[in-house]
Amino acid sequence: MSAYVQMSPWEALLVLGAVVLVLARWLPPRLRRPVTVAASAVVVAAGAVLGVIGLRWQMVPVLAGAAVALPFALSPLLRGRTGRAARRAPWWLALPGSVVCLALIAAGPAAAWALPTPAFPEPSGPFAVGTTVLELTDPERPETATAAPEDRRTVVAQFWYPAGKDTAGTGRAQYLGRTAHEARVVSDALADYAGLPRILLDGLPRAHTHATFDAPVAGGGERFPVVLFSPGLGGVRTQNTAWAEELAGHGYVVVGLDHPYDSAGVVLTEGRTIRTKVSATGDDAEDEKRAAGWTAVRAADLSFVRTQLGRIDSGEMAGPLTGHLDTGRVVAAGHSLGGAAALQAARQDPRFAAVIDLDGAPHDPAPQPFPQPVLALTQAIGPDTDPDYLPRLTRVLDLGTATSYRLTVPGAAHLTFTDAPLYLPPLPSLVGSLDRTAGPRITAAASLAFLDSTLRHTAGDPATALSAYGTLVVHHPGGNPKSTA
Known part of the structure; x- marks a missing residue:
């Protein structure tokens, strides 16, 4: 990652998965299911790995945004698999919810940029x-x-x-x-x-x-x-x-x-x-x-x-x-x-x-x-x-x-x-x-x-x-x- 943002690969994967999870609701119907499943798997896997190796506080709002979005993203898919009609929130209600989730997720990279783990410049001398x-x-x-x-x-x-x-x-x-x-x-x-x-x-x-x-x-x-x-x-x-x-x-x-x-x-x-x-x-x-x-x-x-x-x-x-x-x-x-x-x-x-x-x-x-x-x-x-x-x-x-x-x-x-x-x-x-x-x-x-x-x-x-x-x-x-x- 950039020296100015300072996120590990797993943190970057968490952010990417969370963003895709929120945006999946706005994709064409044929893409929603595979994208939602893939994004959910990425969020769960990245979150689990970070929980083991050490979760930085900057990633907490990312997890919060993903946690809020996850039930709304998965609920229509689960209802469809049980034969019940999939019900999705109307767009006028889903839009502000998506904006709030994206704002939470964006707060993670912003915090990582403002208060990063320091990356020291490599010494330029011969030793x-x-x-x-x-x-x-x-x-x-x-x-x-x-x-x-x-x-x-x-x-x-x-x-x-x-x-x-x-x-x-x-x-x-x-x-x-x-x-x-x-x-x-x-x-x-x-x-x-x-x-x-x-x-x-x-x-x-x-x-x-x-x-x-x-x-x-x-x-x-x-x-x-x-x-x-x-x-x-x-x-x-x-x-x-x-x-x-x-x-x-x-x-x-x-x-x-x-x-x-x-x-x-x-x-x-x-x-x-x-x-x-x-x-x-x-x-x-x-x-x-x-x-x-x-x-x-x-x-x-x-x-x-x-x-x-x-x-x-x-x-x-x-x-x-x-x-x-x-x-x-x-x-x-x-x-x-x-x-x-x-x-x-x-x-x-x-x-x-x-x-x-x-x-x-x-x-x-x-x-x-x-x-x-x-x-x-x-x-x-x-x-x-x-x-x-x-x-x-x-x-x-x-x-x-x-x-x-x-x-x-x-x-x-x-x-x-x-x-x-x-x-x-x-x-x-x-x-x-x-x-x-x-x-x-x-x-x-x-x-x-x-x-x-x-x-x-x-x-x-x-x-x-x-x-x-x-x-x-x-x-x-x-x-x-x-x-x-």
């Missing part, structure tokens, strides 16, 4: 993608979100990395978790955090990505640059999977972090689930104070994981990435509050080589000069955008002692830079006005242009590549920002 998950605990840092003095700060990190092409398509990883259970728990947590009925996001645990768990790293003994990623407020480590897989396919290791007590739901290896404790008050000053605190915790998480990369690469922590991490080329990245954390982590930790900020407003209470280049992708700025957003971001970028880039993507909204366009309704205020895959594709392409230039020193000015995706402002060290569009 297949592997993934693995590690739980990392900092023995030196207490967990400030709990009162227990023995609690230490723990983060869950998921790695996407270049793998051999012979692993492509084998055992594709579950989206949102290591197991179906974890994916369901995280999906429910995201729905609760957003204030949505859980059923609306039930496509997420059904989705699979292009990565393979614990696949061997691509051969050759190459060490790959690393991008550490912090999600948005309440977000989870997998929220930018399409972006992570595209970068991994081009030779980068991407590490997405769960920040317990901030991320909507974090499932630890022991089985315990930690729900978010972050909340806004509605008071601007208090909320900014809280955001600064959350940002500081996340920045510390990024620096901690940056340190752990050495243990992972050396084999002290067993896993497929031993000997494959280039710990001299590590980037801090994030979306929204995670982007703010990446900026602050780089300012505090000179070991980071660069920063990617995906539509994140800074919350650093004491911004100071920093040496890393920055790529900041921003949504289209409109009357509803926080008027202090760009001035704050500009002040921070102007403090950099390396050239930085701010790219405003036309048609983008705040969630454009995540996986959200792949599974949320295509409402411009929510996910922007680009098509479902354009947001993740542009985010990855711009990130790769910046990373290749900054870490691999590829030929050419990155501004030339970046300006193809929107309005670019270049921040030169000690100079005035200059727009290239």
